[in-house]
Amino acid sequence: MAIKRSKDVEALKQQFINNVDVGTSLNNLTELSNDQLVDQFVSISQQAALFQGRILSELRTRFGNDDRKFGEYISTTILSDIASHTRTRLINLAVFFDADRPMDGISLSVAYEISAPKNASKAIDIYSKVVGKKISVADVRNMFKKSESNSYSGKVKSDAGVRNGVKKKITSLIVGFDNKEKISILKELINEIKEAQ
Amino acid sequence: MIILIASQKGGAGKTTIATNLAAKLAIDSDVLLLDADRQPSATEWCIERKENHPKRPRVNCVQRYDDIDDTLDDLKDRYEYIVVDTPGKDSIEMRSAMLVADIIIIPVRPSQTDLNTIPVVSRIINQSKKINPNVKVFGLLTMASTNSQVKEIKEATEFFLDFPSIPLLDVVISDRKIYRDNMSEGLSVVETGNLSDSAAKAKEEINLLYKGIVGGH
Ligand SMILES: Nc1ncnc2c1ncn2[C@@H]1O[C@H](COP(=O)(O)OP(=O)(O)OP(=O)(O)O)[C@@H](O)[C@H]1O
Ligand SMILES: [Mg+2]
Numbered sequence: 001m002a003i004k005r006s007k008d009v010e011a012l013k014q015q016f017i018n019n020v021d022v023g024t025s026l027n028n029l030t031e032l033s034n035d036q037l038v039d040q041f042v043s044i045s046q047q048a049a050l051f052q053g054r055i056l057s058e059l060r061t062r063f064g065n066d067d068r069k070f071g072e073y074i075s076t077t078i079l080s081d082i083a084s085h086t087r088t089r090l091i092n093l094a095v096f097f098d099a100d101r102p103m104d105g106i107s108l109s110v111a112y113e114i115s116a117p118k119n120a121s122k123a124i125d126i127y128s129k130v131v132g133k134k135i136s137v138a139d140v141r142n143m144f145k146k147s148e149s150n151s152y153s154g155k156v157k158s159d160a161g162v163r164n165g166v167k168k169k170i171t172s173l174i175v176g177f178d179n180k181e182k183i184s185i186l187k188e189l190i191n192e193i194k195e196a197q
Numbered sequence: 198m199i200i201l202i203a204s205q206k207g208g209a210g211k212t213t214i215a216t217n218l219a220a221k222l223a224i225d226s227d228v229l230l231l232d233a234d235r236q237p238s239a240t241e242w243c244i245e246r247k248e249n250h251p252k253r254p255r256v257n258c259v260q261r262y263d264d265i266d267d268t269l270d271d272l273k274d275r276y277e278y279i280v281v282d283t284p285g286k287d288s289i290e291m292r293s294a295m296l297v298a299d300i301i302i303i304p305v306r307p308s309q310t311d312l313n314t315i316p317v318v319s320r321i322i323n324q325s326k327k328i329n330p331n332v333k334v335f336g337l338l339t340m341a342s343t344n345s346q347v348k349e350i351k352e353a354t355e356f357f358l359d360f361p362s363i364p365l366l367d368v369v370i371s372d373r374k375i376y377r378d379n380m381s382e383g384l385s386v387v388e389t390g391n392l393s394d395s396a397a398k399a400k401e402e403i404n405l406l407y408k409g410i411v412g413g414h
Contacts, residue, residue, distance in 0.1 A: 009328060013296055016324055017264060021205075021287035021317070 046103045046111070053094025056087050092116060096123065105132040110140045122147045199269055199279045200410065201298035205314040207285030210304045210339035213376050215282035216242045216256075217403045220385030222411070223254035226277040231269070232260045233290035238380075239282040245383030253388060266293040273297075278411075287321065295325040298332050300410055303363060304339040304370075307353035319360045326362075335410060336363040339370040343395075368405035375399050 018039055032040065063069040071084055079087075089112050096115035097103050103111050110130065114123050126143050174182045202215045216239055219230040232239040243258035257276070261268050265281070273279055281298070283291040295301060303318060305311040315336075322334055336357055341350055350369055357365045370376075375396050379386050386399040 013266075013328055016296070016328065017289055017292045019324075020289055020292060 042107070045108055049090060049108055049111075050094055050097060050103075053090035053092070057091045057094055060091065089116075096127075101127065102131075105134050106130060107134075107137065109137040110135065113137055113140050113144070119144050198277065198300065198411070199273055199281065199294070199298045200300045200302065201281045201283065201291075201294045202302050202304065203283045203291045203295070203318075204285060204304055204311075205287055205318050206305075206311055209285065209306055209311060210370065210376075211285065212238045212242070212282050213380055214302060214304050214337065214339065214370070214406070215239055215280050216380060217376075217385045217387070218406065219256045219278075219280045220246075220254065221387050221403055221407050222278045222280070223256045224387075227257075227275075228255075229257045229259065229272060229276040229279045231265070231272070231279055231281045232258065233262060233265055233288075233294065234282055234284045235262060236284070242380060242383050245381065247383070249383055250388075253384070261290075263289055264293040265290055266297045269294060269297045287317075292321070292325065295322070295332070296329050298329065301332055301334045302337050302366075302410065303334065304337045305353070306340045307338050307349040312353060312356050315356070315360055315363065319362050322362055333410075334363050336360075336365040337368070337370065337406070338365065340372040341369050343371050343373070366406065366409045368402055368409055370402050370406070371398065373399050 018036055029037065059073070060067070060070045063073060074080060074082070074084075074087070092115040093111055097111060106114070113119065114127050114130070119126070122144055126140065126147065129143065130140055170186075174185055177185065200218070202211045202218075204211055212234070215230060219228050222228045230239055230243060232243075237260055240258060240260055243256060246253065246256060259272075269279060269281070281294050283294060301322065303315075305315065326332065338350060338353055354365060357363060373386075373395050375386055375389060375391055375393070376399060378391075379389055385403065386396065387403050389396050389400070
């Protein structure tokens with residue numbers, strides 16, 4: 001029986017066909033279309049990062065998940081020129097993404113953003129909104145920011161802990177500017193808030 | 198009816214199964230053998246057959262590559278059976294044929310390296326079923342050594358229990374010289390004049406394979 005070719009089926013079909021195992025189709029790059037080449041590039045970077053993360057994670061557990069001991073060990077190996085934050089990023093990536101949570105249609109930079117511990121509380125929610133949709137990392141950062149500010153909404157007055165947290169975040173965002181510049185940015189912000197009232 | 202022969206590993210016996218089955222089906226049906234492998238050994242078999250055995254039941258042959266699902270959809274009303282031989286790897290040809298096949302046969306040798314491909318094959322098949330849910334899938338043990346058969350086959354059969362989406366056919370294709378000889382001749386083992394015991398057993402294997410997949414229809 002011929003299958004009905006609705007747009008959805010057609011997309012699903014193309015996705016299934018193009019998912020051809022990278023290892024084997026890398027042997028015949030000349031036979032691939034531009035789209036397929038791009039897909040192969042993405043797929044291979046994702047797989048590499050995931051496996052690197054899994055390997056590092058396995059190694060770290062062998063040092064009792066003690067980051068200092070783990071770091072010391074790494075510095076004695078050929079992996080020493082991988083920055084520690086890069087290692088951490090890879091491990092976080094491998095923890096978050098797995099067979100049940102694939103990186104389909106998610107760029108590596110978006111994947112790093114989603115799997116970062118600072119975003120843990122919103123990660124699954126944002127993941128479900130972006131998976132398969134090819135959304136840019138800037139947009140994803142905005143989604144996290146929005147959901148953060150939403151979580152304060154409705155609080156007319158915040159408690160000291162929350163206020164300190166907000167201040168710290170703002171401070172961390174303007175940390176690179178000199179004091180005069182910092183004050184002028186904050187003044188602009190204050191004015192914008194006043195105008196919005 | 199579209200019968201796809203597919204495996205993720207080269208040399209599992211796909212072309213041998215495809216050609217033997219096509220010739221068996223051709224005894225009383227219209228058959229097309231579609232060679233989707235750029236190393237066209239099924240086509241070579243067809244050429245041999247045409248040249249050396251023009252009086253044998255006709256097996257029509259074509260070569261098609263890349264997305265072959267639309268081609269198969271078009272051709273399937275013209276033949277009772279289309280047997281599709283694919284490359285020995287995950288390929289666009291294999292995947293696109295999976296989307297329109299009625300039956301998929303996965304030949305595997307009862308060896309660890311062949312069996313190791315089954316988890317991936319099973320995943321690919323499960324994905325394809327989202328689009329082609331009614332396809333029937335069978336695993337087929339091939340090239341089993343005639344000496345140590347029992348143990349190897351028992352182990353492989355146990356291995357397959359973990360993959361309910363690929364039930365194993367009861368028949369096992371053994372490693373027999375006659376399969377190699379007939380392949381280069383353009384013949385099927387069901388057509389051989391060889392009267393040896395081994396030839397009779399090979400015939401029986403292909404007949405059982407035929408019954409196992411289309412006999413019930
Ligand atoms: N049952 C068998 N007994 C003996 N030899 C066999 C048998 N099946 C296949 N062979 C031989 O093994 C080799 C590989 O078989 P075949 O070409 O059928 O595999 P294939 O899966 O089509 O390989 P490829 O992936 O390269 O297309 C051939 O030389 C063939 O003659
Ligand atoms: Mg072959």
